[in-house]
Amino acid sequence: MTPSTPGSPAWVDLGTADLADAGRFYTALFGWSAEVGGQYVTFGLNGLPAAGAGPLYGVGQPTAWSTYIGTDDADDIAARVAANGGKVLVPPFDVEDQGRMAAFLDPGGAPFSVWQPGTMRGAEVFDVPGALTWNELNTRDLDGSMAFYHAVFGWQFRNSSMSGVPYVVAKVHETPVCGLQPMAPGSWPDDVSPHWMVYFAVHDCDIAAEHARALGGGVVQPPTTLPIGRYAVLADPQGGLFSVLAGAR
Incomplete structure (x- = not known):
């Protein structure tokens, strides 16, 4: 990023x-x-x-x-x-x-x-432990979302998969910028709305998950290994959801 x-x-x-x-x-x-x-x-x-x-x-x-x-x-x-x-x-x-x-x-x-x-450019550190490393749209209408974000931002898309589940990578000038994941029926609770998920890089996913729990947060999705690395979905003490990723590289 x-x-x-x-x-x-x-x-x-x-x-x-x-x-x-x-x-x-x-x-x-x-x-x-x-x-x-x-x-x-x-x-x-x-x-x-x-x-x-x-x-x-x-x-x-x-x-x-x-x-x-x-x-x-x-x-x-x-x-x-x-x-x-x-x-x-x-x-x-x-x-x-x-x-x-x-x-x-x-x-x-x-x-x-x-x-x-303006004077504030946005985040100025990425892809190192503690920094933003990925953003992902979870959507119940993948085709509609692709059409919308292409029209608004000009994104191009590359079809992929994540552990056998369809996944789409959005690109700007051939550079991957974020992901789109379909919320397949039965895989997500009906009361979970489409949303953007933020991923922060960590050295060790399992340690980060336990640390979050010790600080009063929660582990929503336990540490799981994917081809890109090991990730978990966590919650802060007020219920704010975010993910952590220890990249395979």
Whole structure:
């Protein structure tokens, strides 16, 4: 992954019911530093911005990680989302001089956001332990999702599989940027909505899972070996889901 590439994930942040406890949990789990600015926390890794966190603003909104896709023009993306069956939840607005953002739902109901960089480019560290290493859309309409994200971001796609399960890799200029995974009937509970999952790199998946549990979090999907490495789905103490991946390389 590379920073500030239009069409690729540029930032992730956590909306949480307990910002102070989220800071305690994630700084201990990933070795992040925490820089507080108002009601927003920027987590750093090796002196570089890695992720963020802020409070919940909507009544009944669950604690969740959000994926921000980089763009040169947030307003153009908002128009494309609306024209292709998505929903504009938060129209584009300036975050002081740091950048411009907007929030959407894709046609399947998965929330995502965009980031148009200003003085803040987004994450500046990837693919090392404690940093973002992958983003993945879990969707109940794979063909519809591919058509939507192609129209909005120009993504191209490569069909693949993950342990025998169909999997699609999205590409920008032949560079893989994220994945799309079909939520096959019977494989996912009916009450789980389409969503974007964030993956953070770790040295050792099993140790990270146990560490998360010891810090008050939970293990939703136990450590599992895939061709790309060993991963687990974890939950923070407020219920925010995320994954960790110890890559095979």
